[in-house]
Amino acid sequence: MTGSHPVLTMTGISKSFPGVRALDGVDFRLFPGEVHALMGENGAGKSTLIKVLTGVYGVDRGTVALAGEQVSFTGPMQATAAGVSTVFQEVNLCTNLSVAENIFIGREPRRLGAVRWGEMRRRARALLTRLDLDIDVNAPLGSFSLAIQQMVAIARAIDIEARVLVLDEPTSSLDTGEVAQLFRVMRSLRDDGIAILFVTHFLDQVYRIADRITVLRNGQLVGEWTTGDLPQLSLVEKMIGKELDVLERLDEQPRRDVAATEGTPLLEARALGRRSAVAPFDLTVHAGEVVGLAGLLGSGRTEVARLLFGADRADHGSVRVDGSPTSLRTPVAAIARGIGFCSENRRAEGIVADLSVRENIVLAMQAARGWLRPIPRRRQDELVDRWVRALHIRPADPEIPVGNLSGGNQQKVLLARWLITEPRLLILDEPTRGIDIGAKTEIQRLVAQLSDGGTAVLFISAELEEVLRLSHRIAVMRDHELVTQLTNDQSVDADRIMQAIAAGAAHEGVPS
């Protein structure tokens, strides 16, 4: 597959932002008919390399050649026209337009200048079927979960007649089934001779799909290998630049002991539900307990979290906190009772991109105090400093706008925002999404520590393994319904949960 000439060659690429050297003389090549994984820690420069390639950023130095011809795109539209189709890390579609419109925006099928809506819907459905997704293409994109939005973005990219397909962390919020389907599509595209650039933090996915691997570290090229020549452990070493026992540390963490669950539960939801989002469910969380929420994409995990936090209003059932009935009708009410919620959708519902890292971190704490009682600057600096270091947020300058951070680092900022409020129940929706392997271990350790310290955690993740490792109890969701709850003892494993998930009809994405 590497016999021919590279379809894409990037040579000596350098790119600086004020105060940060994001790329420093990086070479990269991509051959037709290969899947090439671009690997590196958070902030290594992967997304920047992709944005340089697609013309989102200009370069400071270096050249990009497509099929031997030097190019310099002025933007993704031009890159697309030249055959470079891209799914960016943050889903960047119009949530108020329909699914079909999003797929064909800018290149609608037309006859005599008029858009052929029927044809557009038909083709949209066909494309989504290819990804094994059966959703209403007329519904606005915003009514679907982030994972489905991500699949729609992928559908848009694979429809374009591309020579090069660039996927920046396309699988970060997908679960096993969707990933498998995406990989099937990627393989068939590869067999058609399309070159695929693939970014992910899931090492196992790299070994399943990638033919070659390029590693970046701190904006510099570490090297390029064929997948067979680079065992997983060395890959991690190349990425972090030292022989750290990250992988061992991941494994050595013991399965959590079952938490003490006598006494008044911290939170008790009775028949809580919301029409067309989640069927009424019962859920009890004790102090110090980690409850995992497992389920497929669109099964209603996020909706459960949003009801418990008051982000959406329940139209059914009741909630008790510390045994006394309360209504969690707004986030303010939930926060007042010690509940925190880290949304999966960090761009739309998490960060405030213009504000600095410091301001983003203190936001929830400040909101709880009210604007008349500002947190003294010295205290802010102390808190921020501590968590920037604890979570390895990089660059470590708390005064730069959070929008300038890499995706994974933004995620860490969000976590810090809630951690400093010292919540009694922390709801984490995909907290390790887009986070590199080192930081992921840190976050998992943190969850365990929080729980040891008496904080309850509701943990949502598409990665079953992670849920299994951290949870005392696992609630399984299917089709917007909480189907069963399992105590996470020795008898429970991934297969058992998959069985519980699969016990019903095949899932499908339902607008929430």
Add this chain to the structure above:
Amino acid sequence: MSTAQSRYRALTTHRLFWPVVVLVALVVANTVYRPGFLSVQVRDGHLYGSLIDILRLSAPLILVALGMTLVIATGGIDLSVGSLCAISGAVACLYISRQPDQNSMGGVLTALALGLAVALVLGAWNGVLVAVIGIQPIIATLILMVAGRGLAQLITEGQILTINSSPYKAIGVGHLLTLPLAIFIALAAALLIAAVTRRTALGLIVESVGGNARASRLAGIRSARITFLVYVISAACAAVAGFMMTANVSSADGNAAGLWVELDAILAVVIGGTSLAGGRFSLGGTILGALLIQTLTTTVYAMNISPQTSLLFKAVVVIAVCLIQAPGFRARFTRRRRVPAPAAAGADETRKEQVPA
């Protein structure tokens, strides 16, 4: 890159670089046209001169624009400020005109309190429409923009209400420490708003709501309260500006007072670097923007540009300022100039807003 060069780069890419350049250019143009422009004389212990006049005349605009800055930072807009100026001025003048002794200090203070109170109530009305009922700010405040003129007419009974009160007049044309009193009032308001927003967490919270309303809600911010508050603050600023405008001419004209000031205020805010989309705001930038617009207005008068073309002239300058501030336009401009050099770095920074981060 040498430090001198990078310092130059930091200066020219500063948000307020171009507004300052245009302001200086206007002053230079005025001086060339009329050499006496820069001179300041002492008369009766007060300072007089074109520059002082510009400062004095820009005071009401600065006030209105400061309030507008906070509204725009939350992602809203307040079109009703011009009408609010007229209403508060009319209320104050009406009260004074009914006093047996129009020069009584107590009477004037009561008049100011009344005018301010009416404006606060109307600001609260705007706030409720936007924050509680959820009407689009542009529509919600359009109601008062239009109806408010009628209200002002009702108060003055369709007449131009003339008063003869020296304490009230002082708000517009009085002096303190050799300088016009209006300058001090605007300065005090600016310092007060700066303290309220930057010494408390109000500024941060306003910027957060304007930057990402959904995220702010999930972080536990009561955005409805904050939104309500900024419309009330905006109305209070408009009221004080209204007092100045009516005091300047010792009369209240429901039709003319504060006419189109909302547009000048919005321009001042935008020139000052606060995005109409909400988020980060700059009070200093707004003051600079207001000074620029007032200088422009004065220039138009001073150069005897005919009234028919004066608006056009103003529009051309404003378009120029907005264009050179626009990242896309500047990027194109810099790139074209430096085509052979590979370093188009200046262009990149400015394009980051369009990046699918």
